[in-house]
């Protein structure tokens with residue numbers, strides 16, 4: 238089986254988020270069949286909702302479409318290391334794999350900070366692959382925050 242990355246689509250969602258004035262983070266959820274079941278970018282400002290991270294919005298859409306609280310066998314592509322909230326939510330979905338781009342020393346919760354998936358209370362640990370499309374994701378974030386200064 239040939240590995241196909243969906244990170245380009247996640248980066249498109251991140252760019253669309255930036256255009257809306259949101260922190261540029263994008264996520265794509267892929268079913269075991271390879272079908273994209275949800276795409277989302279951050280909408281915390283638009284929705285006045287601090288939990289409206291790209292990952293959470295993608296999980297909500299995919300679970301609603303599946304009629305299930307779980308997404309076994311699914312893959313998530315996200316442009317930035319998930320925060321602790323998103324990592325916990327992803328564990329609850331029983332997702333199979335997470336591919337992320339840039340690491341997030343400030344708010345990341347996977348490779349740093351609380352390291353949710355390494356915690357003994359974590360009931361489901363997905364496979365995690367980092368650094369996928371990281372340069373593009375970092376450039377988007379840098380550009381976004383440079384414009385806000």
Ligand SMILES: [Zn+2]
Pocket residue numbers: 290292319320321322323324
């Ligand atoms: Zn998050």
